[in-house]
Amino acid sequence: MVDATGPYELIALSAAAAARAIAAGEIDPTELxxxxxxxxxxxxxxxFTWVAPERGPGSGGDIAAGSSPAPGESPLPGxxxxxxxxxxxxxxxxxxxxxxxxSRILEGYEPPYTATAVARLQGAxxxxxxxxxxxxxxxxxxxxxxxxxxxxNPWDRARVPGGSSGGSAAAVAAGLAPWAVGxxxxxxxxxxxxxxxxxxxxxxxxxxxxxxxxAFASSLDQAGPLTRNVTDAALxxxxxxxxxxxxxxxxxxxxxxxxxxxxxxxxVRLGVPAELSSEGIETGVLERFHSALALAQELGATxxxxxxxxxxxxxxxxxxxxxxxxxxxxxxxxxxxxxGLRAGDGQDLVGMYTRTRHDGFGPEVKRRIxxxxxxxxxxxxxxxxxxxxxxxxxxxxxxxxxxxxxxxIVSPTTPGVAFELGEKTTDPWSMYLNDALTVPMSLxxxxxxxxxxxxxxxxxxxxxxxxxxPVGLQIAGPAFSENRLLDxxxxxxxxxxxxxxxxxx
Amino acid sequence: MIDRDEVLHVARLARLRLSEQEIExxxxxxxxxxxxxxxxxxxxxxxxxxxxxxxxxTGRLRADEPHEPLPREVALAQAPAVSDDGFLVPSPQA
Numbered sequence: 259m260v261d262a263t264g265p266y267e268l269i270a271l272s273a274a275a276a277a278r279a280i281a282a283g284e285i286d287p288t289e290l291x292x293x294x295x296x297x298x299x300x301x302x303x304x305x306f307t308w309v310a311p312e313r314g315p316g317s318g319g320d321i322a323a324g325s326s327p328a329p330g331e332s333p334l335p336g337x338x339x340x341x342x343x344x345x346x347x348x349x350x351x352x353x354x355x356x357x358x359x360x361s362r363i364l365e366g367y368e369p370p371y372t373a374t375a376v377a378r379l380q381g382a383x384x385x386x387x388x389x390x391x392x393x394x395x396x397x398x399x400x401x402x403x404x405x406x407x408x409x410x411n412p413w414d415r416a417r418v419p420g421g422s423s424g425g426s427a428a429a430v431a432a433g434l435a436p437w438a439v440g441x442x443x444x445x446x447x448x449x450x451x452x453x454x455x456x457x458x459x460x461x462x463x464x465x466x467x468x469x470x471x472x473a474f475a476s477s478l479d480q481a482g483p484l485t486r487n488v489t490d491a492a493l494x495x496x497x498x499x500x501x502x503x504x505x506x507x508x509x510x511x512x513x514x515x516x517x518x519x520x521x522x523x524x525x526v527r528l529g530v531p532a533e534l535s536s537e538g539i540e541t542g543v544l545e546r547f548h549s550a551l552a553l554a555q556e557l558g559a560t561x562x563x564x565x566x567x568x569x570x571x572x573x574x575x576x577x578x579x580x581x582x583x584x585x586x587x588x589x590x591x592x593x594x595x596x597x598g599l600r601a602g603d604g605q606d607l608v609g610m611y612t613r614t615r616h617d618g619f620g621p622e623v624k625r626r627i628x629x630x631x632x633x634x635x636x637x638x639x640x641x642x643x644x645x646x647x648x649x650x651x652x653x654x655x656x657x658x659x660x661x662x663x664x665x666x667i668v669s670p671t672t673p674g675v676a677f678e679l680g681e682k683t684t685d686p687w688s689m690y691l692n693d694a695l696t697v698p699m700s701l702x703x704x705x706x707x708x709x710x711x712x713x714x715x716x717x718x719x720x721x722x723x724x725x726x727x728p729v730g731l732q733i734a735g736p737a738f739s740e741n742r743l744l745d746x747x748x749x750x751x752x753x754x755x756x757x758x759x760x761x762x763x
Numbered sequence: 764m765i766d767r768d769e770v771l772h773v774a775r776l777a778r779l780r781l782s783e784q785e786i787e788x789x790x791x792x793x794x795x796x797x798x799x800x801x802x803x804x805x806x807x808x809x810x811x812x813x814x815x816x817x818x819x820x821t822g823r824l825r826a827d828e829p830h831e832p833l834p835r836e837v838a839l840a841q842a843p844a845v846s847d848d849g850f851l852v853p854s855p856q857a
Contacts, residue, residue: 369841370833370837370840371833463817463818464817464818477815477816506823509820569806572803575801575802575803576803578796578800586777590778593778595842595843595850596838596850597842599843602853606853607853607854608778609853610852612778613780615779616779616781621785624779624789625793625796627777628773628774628789629793629797631776632793632797635773644813645803645806648811648812649803649806649808650813651811651812651813652806654817686792686795686796687795687796687799690796703817
């Protein structure tokens with residue numbers, strides 16, 4: 259029996275536990291929504307770009323006919339999620355609700371429809387709590403590239419939460435939302451989840467429809483859960499997956515997503531490729547990683563350190579050609595004609611385009627558009643884009659060969675713990691290095707989860723509770739292995755015993 | 764090394780105006796990023812096919828059935844300027 263006498267007890271419930279308590283009639287979803295709404299309204303970390311108004315007339319309309327309930331509206335009783343509030347990354351289109359992808363160029367944009375991933379969660383009974391801050395167009399690893407300003411890490415407010423789903427990760431870690439939906443192109447779910455001490459899952463490419471996600475790099479973008487624990491991640495994923503006629507690359511997932519229950523890892527073969535667990539990784543991160551491997555062995559797993567991903571060290575270079583190339587094409591649509599900002603009054607048509615894009619895009623987005631345009635331009639296409647696509651093939655082959663030998667590849671999620679605001683903004687490549695361990699899985703389109711595996715002692719005393727900063731363990735599996743992946747992550751999560759509510763504000 | 768003229772050429776291709784103070788830093792930052800990317804030149808990739816997409820499904824088309832389009836007023840509601848039921852843009856020769 260849940261003691262639900264006050265807001266604190268409500269907030270302490272995980273999303274899955276809250277959904278169960280609602281179904282059992284033990285808590286009132288309206289009170290749960292109200293408690294989170296009050297916390298989101300009092301957000302001091304700049305996690306939210308918009309918070310749903312209280313339910314009632316004028317609470318923001320659903321312009322598109324049909325599919326999803328209006329923001330803040332309680333769902334039908336008896337739905338699997340029963341009204342549990344959901345934070346949604348700004349780049350998901352939400353009908354009648356501001357959706358700017360963290361950019362000034364979409365100032366005031368309120369889409370006429372809702373992204374499929376969000377609509378499916380709402381259809382399962384999730385209530386839209388608010389939209390969360392992010393790096394502009396999901397380009398960044400620190401959430402410092404946002405038109406709404408940076409997000410602060412609840413473990414240490416002088417530090418970044420990671421990115422690009424930084425608002426989503428910080429909101430979950432701070433207890434301002436029970437869970438959040440984010441997107442991952444090269445690590446944008448896993449990296450902030452690791453830096454905020456929560457769980458983040460990037461599903462198999464194609465498992466979740468991209469319809470209504472404001473596109474960054476279409477061959478890599480994938481939506482997924484940011485949650486307090488592995489069970490919540492499984493529950494959210496269950497209600498996101500599936501073929502969508504509106505996204506030709508979406509696939510019918512071959513099975514239902516089950517809630518994980520494994521408590522052992524007997525017979526599970528974990529691969530630890532040297533390419534992802536040695537060079538350029540902080541000592542404090544490696545210590546926690548090796549402790550997690552020892553726990554995995556105690557649970558019955560075998561560790562294979564001979565498995566290799568020889569092309570993984572080239573993943574970052576390939577990614578930073580492919581992603582900007584696709585972005586430069588996707589972001590051509592922002593031209594001041596159909597939505598958002600228009601600048602350049604009195605100019606001719608091209609002058610209006612170029613002025614709008616000058617005023618509307620931030621520095622990192624401009625850099626990536628320039629990089630992508632350059633890589634695709636006459637004379638350079640083969641040297642950059644063509645080569646990067648061939649490296650991508652080698653990385654896909656590396657993983658295929660590795661999964662002949664092992665069930666999962668494990669590594670630290672990030673080379674370091676959350677860094678200080680402003681620490682990496684002057685040199686773009688130093689920021690891009692944050693993605694070194696997450697990008698290979700993105701290029702291969704395979705699922706990967708980050709779970710907290712402890713606190714790094716290297717920054718002891720700087721966190722609010724004086725215990726260092728969270729470290730993420732990344733587990734990656736073959737395409738569509740989500741159920742097995744979640745089981746393995748769950749068993750490890752129980753053994754590690756990390757308290758992902760420790761940074762609640 | 765990307766020089767100033769190359770930055771301006773690429774910016775023109777991208778329909779992106781760069782202010783005077785953005786040009787030199789952009790040249791330096793792009794050069795630095797491209798130096799790091801040049802690492803992939805070390806690899807022998809002869810005969811390796813390119814991967815543009817990891818989903819190996821092609822030609823799956825939905826049924827060609829008519830459905831209700833977005834109402835015109837809804838499509839136009841977010842536009843900075845509209846006229847005569849269409850998007851209003853400046854003249855190409857203004």
